[in-house]
Amino acid sequence: MTAVDLSVVIPAFNEERRLAPTLEAVRAYLDAAPQPPAWELIVVDDGSTDRTAEIAAAAAAADPRIQLIRGESNRGKGHALRQGVLASYGRRVLVTDADLAAPIEELEALEKALAEGNAAAVGSRARPGATIGVHQHRLRELLGRGGNLLIRTVAVPGIRDTQCGFKLFDGDRARAAFASARLRGWGIDVEILHHFRTRGWPVAEVPVRWSHQEGSKVRPTDYVRVLAELTALRARALRPADLVVAALFLIASTALYARRWISPDTRYLPHALQDQNQWEWFFEVTAHNVRHLDNPLFTTFQNAPDGVNLMANTVMLGLSVPLAPVTWVFGPAVSLNVAMTLGLAATATAWYWLIRRRLVRHRGAAAAGAALAAFAPPMVSHAHAHPNFIVLFMIPLIVDRALRLCTGRHVVRDGVVLGLFTTYQIFLGEEPLLLAALGMVLFTVAYAVVRRDVARAAWRPLARGLAIGIGVCLPLVAFPLWWQFFGPQSYKSVLHGDDAGNSPLALLSFAERSLAGDADTAASLSMNPTEQNAFYGWPLVVLALAITVWLWRRPAVKALAFTAVAAAFLSLGPKFRIPLTDVVLPGPWALLSDRPLFESVIEGRVAMVCAPALGMLVALAIEGLVERTRRAPAWVPAWAPATGRTRAAVLRYAGLGAVAAALLPLVPLPLKAVDRIEVPAFIADGTWKRYVDTAAGETLVPVPLPDPGYAEALHWQTTAGLGFRLPGGYFNGPWGLDRVGIYGAPPRNTSNLLRDIRGTGRAVRATDAWRRAVREDLRYWNAGVVVLAPQAADAALRSTLDDLLGQRGKWVDGVWIWDVQGGSTSGPAATTLREQHAR
Numbered sequence: 048m049t050a051v052d053l054s055v056v057i058p059a060f061n062e063e064r065r066l067a068p069t070l071e072a073v074r075a076y077l078d079a080a081p082q083p084p085a086w087e088l089i090v091v092d093d094g095s096t097d098r099t100a101e102i103a104a105a106a107a108a109a110d111p112r113i114q115l116i117r118g119e120s121n122r123g124k125g126h127a128l129r130q131g132v133l134a135s136y137g138r139r140v141l142v143t144d145a146d147l148a149a150p151i152e153e154l155e156a157l158e159k160a161l162a163e164g165n166a167a168a169v170g171s172r173a174r175p176g177a178t179i180g181v182h183q184h185r186l187r188e189l190l191g192r193g194g195n196l197l198i199r200t201v202a203v204p205g206i207r208d209t210q211c212g213f214k215l216f217d218g219d220r221a222r223a224a225f226a227s228a229r230l231r232g233w234g235i236d237v238e239i240l241h242h243f244r245t246r247g248w249p250v251a252e253v254p255v256r257w258s259h260q261e262g263s264k265v266r267p268t269d270y271v272r273v274l275a276e277l278t279a280l281r282a283r284a285l286r287p288a289d290l291v292v293a294a295l296f297l298i299a300s301t302a303l304y305a306r307r308w309i310s311p312d313t314r315y316l317p318h319a320l321q322d323q324n325q326w327e328w329f330f331e332v333t334a335h336n337v338r339h340l341d342n343p344l345f346t347t348f349q350n351a352p353d354g355v356n357l358m359a360n361t362v363m364l365g366l367s368v369p370l371a372p373v374t375w376v377f378g379p380a381v382s383l384n385v386a387m388t389l390g391l392a393a394t395a396t397a398w399y400w401l402i403r404r405r406l407v408r409h410r411g412a413a414a415a416g417a418a419l420a421a422f423a424p425p426m427v428s429h430a431h432a433h434p435n436f437i438v439l440f441m442i443p444l445i446v447d448r449a450l451r452l453c454t455g456r457h458v459v460r461d462g463v464v465l466g467l468f469t470t471y472q473i474f475l476g477e478e479p480l481l482l483a484a485l486g487m488v489l490f491t492v493a494y495a496v497v498r499r500d501v502a503r504a505a506w507r508p509l510a511r512g513l514a515i516g517i518g519v520c521l522p523l524v525a526f527p528l529w530w531q532f533f534g535p536q537s538y539k540s541v542l543h544g545d546d547a548g549n550s551p552l553a554l555l556s557f558a559e560r561s562l563a564g565d566a567d568t569a570a571s572l573s574m575n576p577t578e579q580n581a582f583y584g585w586p587l588v589v590l591a592l593a594i595t596v597w598l599w600r601r602p603a604v605k606a607l608a609f610t611a612v613a614a615a616f617l618s619l620g621p622k623f624r625i626p627l628t629d630v631v632l633p634g635p636w637a638l639l640s641d642r643p644l645f646e647s648v649i650e651g652r653v654a655m656v657c658a659p660a661l662g663m664l665v666a667l668a669i670e671g672l673v674e675r676t677r678r679a680p681a682w683v684p685a686w687a688p689a690t691g692r693t694r695a696a697v698l699r700y701a702g703l704g705a706v707a708a709a710l711l712p713l714v715p716l717p718l719k720a721v722d723r724i725e726v727p728a729f730i731a732d733g734t735w736k737r738y739v740d741t742a743a744g745e746t747l748v749p750v751p752l753p754d755p756g757y758a759e760a761l762h763w764q765t766t767a768g769l770g771f772r773l774p775g776g777y778f779n780g781p782w783g784l785d786r787v788g789i790y791g792a793p794p795r796n797t798s799n800l801l802r803d804i805r806g807t808g809r810a811v812r813a814t815d816a817w818r819r820a821v822r823e824d825l826r827y828w829n830a831g832v833v834v835l836a837p838q839a840a841d842a843a844l845r846s847t848l849d850d851l852l853g854q855r856g857k858w859v860d861g862v863w864i865w866d867v868q869g870g871s872t873s874g875p876a877a878t879t880l881r882e883q884h885a886r
Contacts, residue, residue, distance in 0.1 A: 052084035053077070054137030054218065058091050058127035062145040063098040066090070069147050070106045070113065076151045088113045091131040094121035125228065125235030132216075132225040140221040144212030153255040157215035166220050166248035169206065169240070170213035176254035206252050209236050213255060220248055289399075292414045296395040299422060300388050303430060306720035308388075311380040315723040318559075318576035319432030321758040325777045326432055327379040328761040329360070330386075333367035334374035335769050343368070344530045348769050349753075349761070349776030350792045351746045351828060356536040358527050359788075360778050361435045365474035366390070379765050383434070390438030391430060395421030398659060401443035405450060406603065406663055407670040416666030419710065423658035424558035427715040428579035435476035436655070442483045443659075444468055449487065453501075455508030462512035466519025473524050478652070481644055485617075486610055486656035493609035497602045538781035540647045541788035547574065548620020548634065549581045549651045558582035563712030573651075580651040581618065583661065583713070590709035591661055594668045604667065611660040618654035647788065665706060672702045723762075727836050729860035730763045738832035738866055739771050745831030745868065747771040750844055751801035755790040759836075774798075774828040795827070796820035801844065810843040813850035821851045825867055833865040 055073055059066055070088065077086045090103040092115065103115040116130055132140055139161065141154060149170045160168035171177055214236070216224075224242040228235060243250050307314045316323055328349070336343045343364060347354035357364075366386050367374075374382040399417035407413050421439075429436035448465040452458060472480045495502035531537060550572050558579045559569040573579045595608040613635075621637035624630065636653070639645040729735055739745045749760035752775030760773055775792045782789040792798070797820065804811060811817070825833075835844055835856065845863055849855050856863035 050085055051087050051135075051137040052139065053086040054132075054135035054140045055086065055088045056091065056128060056131035056135060056140060056142045057088070057145050058093055058124050058131065058142075059095065059099050059103065059145045060093040060121060060124075060127070061095045061097045061099060063095075063102055065146050066099055066102050067106070069145055070103070072147060073143075073151050074110065074113070076154075086112060087135065087137065089116060089131045089134055090114070091116045091127040092118055093123070093127040094118045123231035123235075125231040125238070128235055129225045129228055132221055135218065135222065137218045140216045140218050142212070142214050142216075149211060149213035149255045149257045153213060153253075154215065156253050156255065157213075160251035160253050161215060161217065163251070164249065165251040166217045167240070167243055167250045168215045168253050169209070169250060170211045170255040170257070171206075171208040171252045172211055172255070172257045173207035174252055174254040178254075178256040179258070206240060206250065208252070209240055211255070211257065212236075213257075217248075220246075288410050289403075292399055292410065292417075293392070293396045295414070296399070296418070296421070297389075297392040299418070300392040300395070303391070303422075303427065303715055303718055304384060304388050305717050307384060307718070309720075311384045312378060313723050314720045316431050316718055317721050318719060320575060320577065321755060321777055322432030322577060323383070324758040324761040326383050326434065327765055328777075329357075329362040330367045330370065330374050330379040330382045331765040331769060332357070333362055333364065334371040334379070334382075337368060337371040338375065344527060345535060348764065348772050349778055350536070350780060351772040351774050352744070353780075353792075354536055355776065355778045355780060356531065356534055356538075358531040358534070359537055359780075361476060361478075363435055363438070363475055365471055366434070366438060387430060387434045387437060390434060390440065391421060391426070393440040394438060394442075397440040397443040398662065401447050402663060402666050404447065407666050409670040409673055412666045412669035412673065415669055415706075415710070416662035416664075418662070419665055419713075420659040420662035422715055423655075423661070424561050424564075424582040424584075424713055424715075425580045425652075425655045426658060427560050427718075428558055428573075428577055428582075429655075431577045431718060433577060436479055436652070438475060439479055439483075441468055441472040441475060442479065445472065445480075445483065446487060449509070449512075452509045452512035453505035455505070458508045458512045459515060462515025463519050465512060466516035466523075469516060469520045470523045473520075473527075478648060481648065482653060482656055485653065486614060486660070489610040489613045489656075490606045490660075493606035494602060497605050501602075536780050538779065538786050538788035541779055541790075542646075543649050546620075547649045547651055548623055548636065549615075549618045549654055550626065551619065551623065552626050553579075553581040553651075554583060554615055554618075554654065555585040555588060556582055557584050557712060560716050560718065561712060562714040562716060564716075574649075578649065578651060580649075581615070581654040581657075583657065584709070586709040586712060587661065590668075590705060591664055593705075594664045598667060598671065601667070604664065607660045607663050611657045611664075614653050614656035614660070618651050620650045665710070669703065669706060672699050672706070724759055726763055726766045727834075727861040729834065729862045729864070730767055732860060733767070733770075734860045735767065735771060735832065735834075738864065738868075740831055740868070741771060744772070744829050746774055746828050748774055748825070748828060748830045748833045748867075750833060750835040750848065751805050752792070752798040753777055754792070754798070754802065756802075757805070771831075774830070795824050797824040800847075804843050804847055805838070805840045808840040808843055810847045813847065818851055818853075831866075831868050833867055835863040836861070 055077075057066075057069065057073075062069075070090070073088060077083060090106075090113065092100040092103060100115065100117055103113075107113045107115050114134070116134060118127065118130070128142055132142065139158070141157070143149070143151070153170060157168035157170065172179060220243070221239075224239045227242060228238050230238045240250060301308065307316060332346050332348055333343060335341070335348075336346070343362075344356070344358040345354055346357060349355045363386070367382070370382045370386060373385060395417050398420040399413050402416045402420075403410065403413040407416075421437075426437055445465065445468050448461055448468060451461045452465065469480070495506075553572040556568055556572060557564040559566045559576060561582065561584070563584065564582075569579055569582065570576070572582075591608070591611065595604055598604040616634070617636050617639070619634040619636065621634050621640045622631055623634050625632065636650045640650070735747055739747050749763065751757060753760040753773060754775055755777050758777040760775075761777060764771065764773060775798055777791055779788050779790060780792065781787065782793045796817075800811060800817070800821075833848065833852070835841060835848065841863075845856055848863075848865060852865050852867065854865060856865050
């Protein structure tokens with residue numbers, strides 16, 4: 048039995064009608080070969096309840112080359128195949144189904160593929176050249192194709208038909224693979240092919256003749272079981288070290304938000320300015336739209352009656368929609384915390400996966416590089432309340448898919464996947480996608496210059512794949528993008544002024560939330576705490592320069608260094624001042640600042656592209672240092688004295704110490720959190736319902752109206768479950784005939800007046816002109832009640848409103864209110880809107 052050329056393994060369960068003809072066909076074919084191989088045929092009875100075992104036993108008695116392995120109970124095809132293959136002795140092992148849907152004569156094609164150097168040859172019904180004699184039921188075929196698509200995506204990319212029951216393996220490798228297999232069901236085929244793929248053993252997919260045989264044991268529910276088995280397969284494929292890295296990233300992200308996780312509903316990040324109120328409102332309004340099947344791209348809950356173009360704002364439908372159930376149950380504050388905490392950890396894990404897959408093998412080096420990419424100072428700055436700039440887990444996946452296109456192996460498949468990934472990223476954040484694309488272009492240009500041979504081979508499949516990706520993406524996003532740029536309340540661009548670029552000093556200094564940071568220095572070099580977009584610190588800059596010089600021969604290092612330097616210069620803006628001088632120079636951003644899309648970018652954010660580039664340089668350096676400390680340095684001969692070899696090792700460890708010293712000052716501190724302003728009982732207890740006729744479209748007018756400087760009314764609105772509408776708000780919308788983008792609603796007389804009073808603390812004497820202006824604004828807003836909560840300058844605001852509205856404010860459940868719909872005081876300003884409408 049040790050000199051067997053071919054082992055044929057047939058799993059069987061209740062196959063009494065088909066088994067005997069199958070055994071005879073296999074035996075006759077093998078014996079009739081021009082040079083008959085030494086063969087064995089192993090039938091594995093998987094607990095049949097009919098005469099299957101009896102038929103196999105009779106065949107074994109008639110021919111000693113046939114064996115029967117009996118199972119006491121039905122444990123699944125995977126278990127049966129494992130028992131049969133492990134009992135085999137053949138140099139090659141053929142596994143085939145008992146129905147011979149692929150006839151045994153197709154063995155010749157599989158043997159040819161093995162002779163060409165492949166470790167396995169799998170019969171395929173999906174490859175060009177395959178012949179289908181009798182088709183399955185249409186529904187079964189559709190399920191099979193859908194299942195194979197998921198299988199290719201999850202486990203074995205490149206193999207179109209994993210489930211055809213006709214496969215030939217190299218014997219020793221087959222026994223090794225089946226010995227490590229754990230699945231018992233139909234997913235065994237995928238598990239074995241996945242094992243071959245991870246070991247680097249080549250697998251050929253060979254077109255075969257195939258005909259459906261009645262009596263198939265595959266049921267529709269088995270497709271669900273295969274998917275469940277694939278999930279288990281992928282979970283087991285994860286290395287414990289990789290899980291530890293992902294867990295550490297989650298711990299780091301949770302620690303960053305620890306002070307808010309104490310009580311998400313009652314804690315506020317003060318450095319978020321008013322962004323936290325805005326983002327919680329975005330999550331709440333999306334959940335509301337999902338629950339009521341309303342248009343997710345538009346709402347009138349803010350800026351009533353004009354509304355807000357949600358697609359033109361960063362509502363992150365890719366997260367806010369899936370998290371709608373969390374918002375319904377726990378509220379938008381928890382949803383936002385979940386999105387930012389898990390999103391940041393997922394981003395770090397995705398960068399780890401990409402760096403580990405494409406750049407370094409050492410897991411510690413990849414983890415350090417990913418940590419810098421995801422927890423760099425600009426990322427921590429945006430972590431206050433810009434989830435669209437920290438939930439970037441799709442960016443590494445997009446980068447990887449673009450790199451796959453360069454190989455030209457599966458251009459159509461990778462182009463389609465790239466298009467789908469890009470589509471999803473558009474619904475997570477368009478500006479980060481634009482910056483990522485800019486970074487990829489910078490890297491590609493630099494790499495093409497240093498590796499022209501690679502560029503010549505890659506540009507055609509890359510261009511074709513990008514065209515396919517665009518073809519997939521555009522139809523999916525065409526309507527949302529049309530709505531964003533041409534729909535109601537759309538705008539052309541958002542202008543940020545001339546000081547949105549980084550100072551050169553900002554690239555060398557430390558951010559406020561870094562371990563070595565200084566709040567005053569960071570504040571003097573940035574727009575606000577959420578826009579500290581550089582602040583990598585001079586030690587890391589020096590380290591990056593040293594790494595570049597040390598590893599300069601590597602093309603990837605040259606391209607990464609160019610990407611980081613170019614992004615840093617672009618982030619300086621259209622012009623910048625040389626520190627400590629009055630010399631102002633034009634910046635390279637001037638070439639892009641007036642271009643479509645780029646005109647709305649805060650140029651200082653381009654420095655965020657440096658984070659993954661620097662992270663990859665650090666990963667390369669750590670791997671080089673760690674790997675060389677494990678063996679004799681390349682420049683130290685084997686005959687060198689031990690002292691020389693020790694000195695070289697010391698230098699290596701000194702290098703690791705230098706990396707640690709450069710990264711330590713950037714370790715992020717937990718974000719600050721304070722107790723939140725309490726929502727007045729008038730709102731929280733629902734007293735407002737007595738004063739606002741929502742059926743008539745009335746609005747609640749907070750004083751002052753919500754705007755980017757003070758948006759606490761948005762918190763009122765989410766607390767009330769979006770029960771009422773608000774004029775004003777904090778969002779991006781159009782202003783003027785040119786529809787230029789601004790933050791907040793277009794200013795009106797009343798909103799300007801109330802904002803000025805709150806800022807100065809001085810009351811304004813009411814005039815007839817002011818009273819008419821206020822009446823007009825209240826009519827425009829369809830106001831039901833004006834509400835003033837205790838705050839700075841509330842006395843001046845209250846006295847002014849008393850005068851303007853012709854009635855004294857009433858203290859109701861913690862606020863002053865003016866019932867502009869039902870007020871009974873005399874005076875022209877107190878005439879109710881209903882009476883005016885009636886006129």
